[in-house]
Amino acid sequence: xxxxxxxxxxxxxxxxxVVDVNGIGYKIKISLQTFSAIDGExxxxxxxxxxKEDSHTLFGFFDESERHLFKxxxxxSGVGPSTAQVILSTFTPEEIVHHITTADVKMVQSVKGIGxxxxxxxxxxxxxxxxxxxxxxxxxxxxxxxxxKEEALSALxxxxxxxxxxxxxxxxxxxxxxxxxxxxxxxxxxxxxM
Numbered sequence: 001x002x003x004x005x006x007x008x009x010x011x012x013x014x015x016x017x018v019v020d021v022n023g024i025g026y027k028i029k030i031s032l033q034t035f036s037a038i039d040g041e042x043x044x045x046x047x048x049x050x051x052k053e054d055s056h057t058l059f060g061f062f063d064e065s066e067r068h069l070f071k072x073x074x075x076x077s078g079v080g081p082s083t084a085q086v087i088l089s090t091f092t093p094e095e096i097v098h099h100i101t102t103a104d105v106k107m108v109q110s111v112k113g114i115g116x117x118x119x120x121x122x123x124x125x126x127x128x129x130x131x132x133x134x135x136x137x138x139x140x141x142x143x144x145x146x147x148x149k150e151e152a153l154s155a156l157x158x159x160x161x162x163x164x165x166x167x168x169x170x171x172x173x174x175x176x177x178x179x180x181x182x183x184x185x186x187x188x189x190x191x192x193x194m
Contacts, residue, residue, distance in 0.1 A: 001049055002047050002049055002058065003046065003047060004044060004045060004046045004047055005019050005021060005026055005028065005044070005045050005047055005058075005060065006019075006021070006042070006043070006044040006045075007019040007020050007021035007022075007026075007042070007043070008020045008021075008041060008042060008043075009038065009040070009041055009042065009043045010025060012035070012038060013035075013151070013154060013155075013158075014032055014035045014089075014151050014152070014154060014155035014158070014183055014184075014187065015029060015030065015035075015085075015154070015155055015158040015159070016028060016029045016030055017030055017035075017038065017043070017045070017060065019043060019045065019060075026058060027058070028045055028047065028058045028059065028060035029057060029058065029059045029060065029081075029085060030045070030059070030060050030061070030085075031061070031066065031085055031088035031089045032088075032089040032155065032183065032184040032187055032188065033062065033066060033088055033089070033092060033093070033184070034060060034061055034062040034066065035183065035184065036182060036183070036184040037062040037063075038062060045060030045061060045062065046060070046061045046062075046063065046064050046066075046067045047059065047060050047061070047067075048061075048067055048070060048071065048081075050074075050081040057081065059081060059085065065093050066088060066093050069088065069093045069096060069097070069130070070084050070085075070088060072126050072129055072130060073087060073088075073096075073122070073126070075125070075126075076118075076121055076122050076125045076126065077121060077125075078117075078118045078121060079118065079121075079122065083111075083113050083114070086111055086112055086113060086159055086191075087111050087114070089155070089159065089187065089188075089191070090110075090111045090112075090188060090191045090192070091107075091111075091188075096130075097130045100122065100123050100126050100127055100130050101127060101130060103123050103127065104123075105119045105120055105123060108122055108123060110191075110192060111191070112159060112160065112161075112191060112194060113160070148180075148182060148183045148186055149170060149174070149186075151183045152170055152183050152186040152187045152190065153166055153167060153170060155183065155187045156169070156170070156187060156190060156191075159191075161194065165194075166190070169190045169193060169194060170186065170190055172193075173186060173189045173190050173193065174186070177189060
């Protein structure tokens with residue numbers, strides 16, 4: 001199993017990065033939390049390899065607490081790696097832990113693709129696990145990008161939203177929240193209103 005990757009950042013999008021390690025480019029799926037935290041030419045990501053019949057997908061995390069939470073989420077029946085990635089893109093690890101430990105079904109269910117039964121299952125299965133020793137994360141979310149609109153749009157499309165609906169929602173969010181200054185905040189706000 002690949003536990004981490006350290007190399008030169010070749011490409012960075014809100015949903016994946018390409019990291020060059022000794023001439024081999026690894027495409028690694030990431031959450032918006034990790035996207036916001038990655039900065040600089042060199043990057044180290046903690047990883048999880050998801051193996052299916054038709055694909056091997058590498059998921060990357062800026063810190064171990066996010067990976068730990070990802071592994072807990074995919075241990076729940078009905079929550080696959082892509083759904084776990086959407087959850088981690090919608091909330092910070094601290095917010096997810098809070099929603100699970102306070103049994104906030106409504107907030108967990110607000111994530112795209114999570115129904116009432118899955119939200120309840122996540123809370124029941126993980127309440128004790130995340131309450132005990134979940135490492136805390138102090139990711140930095142202050143990176144400002146001039147092209148946040150385009151990146152937010154590509155992130156929403158990659159998460160499964162129709163282009164027109166995503167564009168419309170981004171416009172509404174920016175009109176009502178002109179203070180939004182980064183992709184992560186814009187996408188999170190849009191996701192919470194979809």
